[in-house]
């Protein structure tokens with residue numbers, strides 16, 4: 001999904017001069033300048049001046065409640081996690097300066113892969129430098145020339161970019177539409193390789209996929225299945241393995257993609273799988289081979305965090321409570337939400353347009369609350385959203401305070 005403009009809209013080259021390569025960004029520049037000219041604070045340029053905890057930071061000189069991070073399980077300030085990072089920094093230095101297939105595999109990389117195998121109870125785990133690269137790498141490598149990728153139209157940018165990087169045919173279907181997915185699968189020529197790509201939680205509206213039905217349909221048509229569980233790991237499912245676990249179909253999923261940048265609380269990405277030939281990917285997957293591996297301190301924090309998440313059932317239960325309280329409260333206040341019921345730790349508040357969305361965002365930050373302002377092309381159906389993501393460390397009182405700030409801002413801006 002690009003924000004490109006058509007060839008016809010582009011200024012033609014003045015004779016003797018090449019066209020300005022930045023001309024394609026003019027509509028976006030004009031939109032941004034128009035918004036800022038109204039005197040609004042730039043919602044895409046906020047600085048966290050000091051971070052106090054997983055749920056609090058100093059922004060614009062004042063203490064602010066964080067309701068727009070992916071720190072679902074609140075692991076960023078866990079004392080054991082911090083200790084592990086400090087020790088690894090002291091023992092192994094600040095970085096590996098090399099690819100995983102050369103000098104960039106340390107004991108810590110092996111350990112975090114072991115922790116992932118245990119967390120998911122799967123045979124193989126491969127760690128990438130980001131979740132973005134995990135999708136790029138696995139999708140573009142597994143599905144090759146002559147194969148077909150069937151994917152949800154609302155897939156994350158890293159999934160689309162993984163499709164673009166590879167040579168497979170790309171077949172999108174309407175969001176969460178099981179019949180549309182099956183129709184696409186039926187039309188694929190006999191004998192072609194098929195990969196169905198789904199997400200557990202869709203991060204813009206916070207809705208979940210009907211994985212139980214979709215995985216069954218994919219298997220019926222002989223497709224392999226990849227599920228990106230970036231926004232569900234640690235939180236959903238009995239062991240925190242994600243939506244596929246919660247819906248009882250994890251055993252039928254061929255590849256789970258995940259990230260360390262959300263519930264795990266650091267940075268990095270991974271794929272876990274039971275495929276017997278999985279390990280060959282380490283030699284042929286370009287976004288794994290041709291980049292430096294994660295720093296030792298990062299893999300040490302990730303491994304410690306993942307092991308603690310295995311014991312996270314109380315935190316998971318509290319996060320569900322937070323999600324339900326916020327969803328019910330916002331609905332009662334009269335806000336339009338992305339889902340009828342709370343389906344995940346993400347609750348999207350739908351704004352009528354970008355101008356009022358930005359005004360509401362500003363009123364919230366002035367009231368001491370940070371949320372994400374999301375706009376096209378990241379959002380589906382051209383929506384402007386205030387995305388709220390809850391943390392297991394938000395207290396009940398904090399959730400009530402959040403509702404109070406929303407009520408005041410919503411009335412001031414005229415949204416409710």
Ligand SMILES: Cc1ncc(COP(=O)(O)O)c(C=O)c1O
Nearest residue numbers: 130131132156203230259261268
């Ligand atoms: C569904 C999904 N997949 C992958 C990623 C990429 O994760 P990372 O931040 O590790 O690159 C994201 C990030 O927001 C995501 O939402």
